[in-house]
Amino acid sequence: MGQALSVICFANSPFGSHFHFMKREWWATLESNQACVSARELQSPATPCGLSPTGGPNTQGAQPRQDEIRLHRARADAMPDATKGTPMKKPKWVIEKEQSRRASAAETVWLFGLHAVRDALENPARERLRLVLTLNAQSKLADAIAASGMEPEISDPRKFAAPLDPQSVHQGAALEVKPLHWGSVEERCLAADGQTPRVVLLDRVTDPHNVGAILRSAEVFGARAVIAPQRQSAPETGALAKTASGALERQPYLRVKNLANAMETLRSMGYILLGLDGEAGTTIDAAMQGRADRPVALVLGAEGPGLREKTKETCDMLVKIDAKGAFGSLNVSNAAAVALYASTRDE
Numbered sequence: 001m002g003q004a005l006s007v008i009c010f011a012n013s014p015f016g017s018h019f020h021f022m023k024r025e026w027w028a029t030l031e032s033n034q035a036c037v038s039a040r041e042l043q044s045p046a047t048p049c050g051l052s053p054t055g056g057p058n059t060q061g062a063q064p065r066q067d068e069i070r071l072h073r074a075r076a077d078a079m080p081d082a083t084k085g086t087p088m089k090k091p092k093w094v095i096e097k098e099q100s101r102r103a104s105a106a107e108t109v110w111l112f113g114l115h116a117v118r119d120a121l122e123n124p125a126r127e128r129l130r131l132v133l134t135l136n137a138q139s140k141l142a143d144a145i146a147a148s149g150m151e152p153e154i155s156d157p158r159k160f161a162a163p164l165d166p167q168s169v170h171q172g173a174a175l176e177v178k179p180l181h182w183g184s185v186e187e188r189c190l191a192a193d194g195q196t197p198r199v200v201l202l203d204r205v206t207d208p209h210n211v212g213a214i215l216r217s218a219e220v221f222g223a224r225a226v227i228a229p230q231r232q233s234a235p236e237t238g239a240l241a242k243t244a245s246g247a248l249e250r251q252p253y254l255r256v257k258n259l260a261n262a263m264e265t266l267r268s269m270g271y272i273l274l275g276l277d278g279e280a281g282t283t284i285d286a287a288m289q290g291r292a293d294r295p296v297a298l299v300l301g302a303e304g305p306g307l308r309e310k311t312k313e314t315c316d317m318l319v320k321i322d323a324k325g326a327f328g329s330l331n332v333s334n335a336a337a338v339a340l341y342a343s344t345r346d347e
Contacts, residue, residue, distance in 0.1 A: 109177055110162060112170035112238045114140060119246035120175050121148040126249065127178040132162040134172030141173060168238065179236045182252040185265050188225045189295075195222065197295045198343055199266060202228040203259060203311045204302040205332055210234070212243025213333035215251045221340040225252040229259045263314045266297045275299040275307050275315035276339060278329060283322040284342045298339045303332050 108129060111120050114137065120126050121144040131152040133141065138152055145152060155161040155172075162174035182188055191197040200218050205211060211226070211234040218226050233255060234240055241248045256262045263273055272294050274287055288296075299315055301307035312318060321330065321338050330338065 107179060109179055109236050109241075110164055110174055110238050111177060111241045112162070112164055112168055112174045113242040114171045114173050115245045116238070116241040116248070117141065117173040117175045118144045119249040120177055120241075121145060121150070123249040125180060128175060129178070130176040132160070132174045134160070137172035164238065169242075174238075180248075180253075182225070182254050185225070185227065185254060185256065185262050186269070188252045188254060189266060189269060189271070190224075191295060192224075196293055196344075197271075198223045198340060199271065199295075199297040200226045200336055200340070201259060201263065201297055201299045202226065202233060202301075202332075203299060203307050204229075204232045204305065205300065206232060206234050206302065208234040208237050208240035209243045210303075210331070210333045211253075212240045212245075212248070214336045215240075215244040215247040215253060217333070217337040217340055219247045219251040221337075221344055223251070223340060225254050227254045227256060227259070227262055230255045230257055260310055260314045263297065263299070263311075266295075267316070269295065271295040271297045273297045273299060273314065273316045274339075274343075275312055275318045276301070276320065276335060277307060277312070277318040278320055280318040280320040282317065282319050284319040284339055285322060287317055287319045288343055296343045298336070298343060300332055300336055300339070 111117055117131075117137075118141055120128065121131075121141065128148060128150060131145070131148075131150045132155050133145075133152045134155060134157045136157075138145065138154065153161060157172055160170065160172070160174070162170065162176075164170055164174060189197060189199050198221065200214060200223050202211065202214070205214075205228065211228070215226055228234070235255070236248065236253065244251070254262075267273060272291060274284065274296060276284070276298065299307065299311060301311065307315075321335060321342070
């Protein structure tokens with residue numbers, strides 16, 4: 001308590017201006033300290049602040065310096081908030097990062113369809129939360145259910161209990177899971193023994209059906225990973241998993257903060273970056289001449305807008321798929337399959 005009083009007296013001195021940061025909580029602390037002093041101290045002639053054990057005036061000791069307390073409270077009230085020691089607000093980017101981390105930790109995905117659910121049940125890396133099945137689907141997935149150790153909830157097919165879109169073709173099977181975490185670009189894109197690696201990068205491809213189909217093609221042609229930006233890309237969803245027909249559980253799908261940075265990382269690992277552009281002057285077949293033994297990253301843009309300018313600038317070369325007919329445009333998932341085939345057929 002003595003320390004609290006000394007602070008008050010010092011604050012009233014010529015140096016008091018240096019204590020503009022004191023907040024009203026100091027006064028609450030002071031009064032709390034006074035109330036907690038032992039009864040013996042309060043009854044002593046030297047009792048600080050002159051309070052009795054009941055909190056009233058102590059007629060035997062010095063009277064409290066209420067004038068100083070009122071003065072400093074008035075000064076504190078008159079100060080701008082910025083000078084009262086108010087904690088600094090977190091920058092917006094810090095708040096957004098924390099919110100993103102919490103949302104990511106809480107995020108779950110409902111997979112549906114017999115193939116997607118079976119492969120997720122058999123994937124030891126998949127964190128599974130809830131399994132909803134009809135009796136018919138349970139009989140078809142009996143072996144996968146037994147391997148997973150999960151206890152399914154049996155649901156009436158007419159009132160299916162999983163929170164799915166009514167238009168979802170779930171085939172009586174739905175599984176709630178946490179998204180897969182595949183690690184970094186460096187970890188996933190290293191060449192395996194005896195393999196010339198291929199990687200697919202997607203620039204603003206947001207249709208889950210296209211991405212699901214690309215994951216299937218990537219698995220067929222042995223691509224090390226499919227990489228997309230965290231924003232403006234298709235997240236892991238039930239529709240994506242169903243279109244991928246199980247490939248989502250086996251084919252790494254990495255979503256990165258910055259696609260151009262991921263491309264630079266691949267370049268530093270020895271990859272040649274080929275961006276697919278219908279207006280390019282070189283075909284992918286010509287670009288692969290003499291490069292079949294090089295690691296190749298194929299960069300594809302969304303249908304319509306194609307690759308962003310920054311993405312084009314980061315590529316080593318822009319290439320096109322050689323078309324025999326007058327109509328030379330392909331769906332992005334078909335273009336990915338053709339490009340993967342063209343980049344691997346001479347290995």
